[in-house]
Amino acid sequence: MFVLNTHPDYNKPLEPTDAETLGENGANTVERFLAHRTNHAETPLHALPALARELGVGALHVKDEGHRLGLGSFKALGGAYAVIRLVLEEAERRLGCPVDITELHSPEVMAVAVTMTFACATDGNHGRSVAQGAELVGAKALIFVHGGVSEARVAAISRFGAEIVRVDGTYDDTVAEAARVAIENGWTIVSDTSWAGYERIPGLVMQGYTAMVREALRRLPEPPTHMFVQAGVGGVAAAVSGHLALTFGDRRPTFTVVDPVRAACIFETARAGHPVKIAHGEPTVMAMLECYDPSLVAWRVLKHVADVFMTVEEDDAIAAMNRLARPSGHDPAIVAGESGGAGLAGLIRAASTPAIRAAVGLDENARILLFNTEGATDPERYAELVGMTPAQVCAKTNRA
Template structure:
């Protein structure tokens, strides 16, 4: 399925609140915060010239977030950043003075953090980031996971000392339960999705993601002409599209949002022209994107700056995982989890469909930017799908052959 943006807000300026969240000064602040993270390092921007030639475009660059902050996904930038910001703000309130990120590990800030509990719902990656952020500052974390989250992903979050709470139902059920329990107990919800009356903290989470865009643009000799980004509730797609709209103005790249067909909440929202909740059906292999209700902030941004919306099927997501693990020509291998390569799946579908290709003006001059949003966050599942362990795929780049 494919549709172009026909919303009344399309190509209108960003809401001032969103422009502030995703603007240059905010992105500078995120990078300064990251400078105080012990394991912070830029993630690689991977060039795939053989794949670009095969698909008939000028270039394909993938920002590989499978290496981010030891957590294996772009979510490492969001939840932990929001937790740190909230702890510093609470410390400033209690101490009656400004508190800088350089004081993050001071006894004053630690004493405040120890009185705080942060909570969130997660498919796996966001909860890991929130839990890590809480551990960094000495706060408690309560992470709500729905029935579809694998035991391996739960264990990975729990190792950061978080209290794990299982919830029957879907991701959206776990979001509602987390909000309910947090309100009862006075915990702070650090969600990556937003709802009426709850926007600022999801905005901070999205603000954290601006770093991957800044890093990628600095590494490119020429800016991209086209961007394909996968979406769950829409946070990463809205961040990339919104920040690029601010950075490039009218010269921004053509932006396409890619949904799993089985959880296409943003596609259906774009079709309806307003936020909608899609029915929960058969689970998708794209587990980190299995969301049935969009973030209101994300939709407010994407309604203005996304050019098109499309869906991909289960077999396409799986094929891309295998294709990145066993690349064409001399392209490097990339370990992409079940949701990591969905933007590439969208690109492949687009170039293979003459109508979509023409609608997006894809041709041999097109420069494509994608994000591998996660590595093998469930290594067992990855090996089951790809037929090789994540380590064996990674070794290809060192040996030139499968290990």
């Protein structure tokens, strides 16, 4: 399924708050903070010319966030960044003077951080980032997870010293419970989704994601003409599309938002023209995208700058994982988790469906940029779906 953006705000300027969050100054701040992370390195940008030829497009590049900050996901850029920003802001408030990122580990700032507790809900990746950020500054983290979060993903969060709280229900139920408990206890909730009255911190999380866009644009031989980016609550799609719109203006790439058909809250929101909470049904294999209630801040951006909204099936996502693991020609092998390859799943579906191909404007001159938003964050599940371990896939590229 696909729909074009027909919202009255489409192609109009972003709200000033969103332009400030996702624009050049915000992205500069993110990159400055990253420079002070000891394990920071740009993630790879892979060219896939053989796959581009198969799809009938001019060029295809994949930014591989499976290598980000030791967490295996683009989410590493958001939650930890927000935690660090919030600690420095609280230190400024208590100390009564400006505090720079270079002072993060000073005794004065650490004394503030140790009194702070951060909480969030997660399907796995965002919670890992918040937990890592709390560990970096010496704060406490409580991470709320629902029953569908695998033990492997829970263990990956726990290794940063976070306390895990299991919640019955869906991701959205976990968001509500985390917010309730945090308010009762005076903790700081660091959510990657937003709701009425809670927008700034999710905006900081989204701001963190602009770093991967900046990195990709610096490495590409030419700017992209098209992008397909997956959506859960919409945060990453909004961050990428908003930053590109502010960078390129009328020359921005055609932007397609990709939802799992079983958790298509952004697609249904676009179809209705306003935020829509959808019913919980059968779980999707794209576990990191299994969200049923859109982020209000994300939709506020997407209604202005996203061009097309589409859905992909379960088999599409699994096929994309396998296609990246078993490349043709001299294309590199890429380890993409269940949700990581959803953007490619959207591109393949669009390229093979005449109506979508025409609506998106895909042709032999199209230059596509995708984000592999996660690696094998659950290695056992990855091996089940791909038939190879992540190490075996990586070894294929190393031998090439």
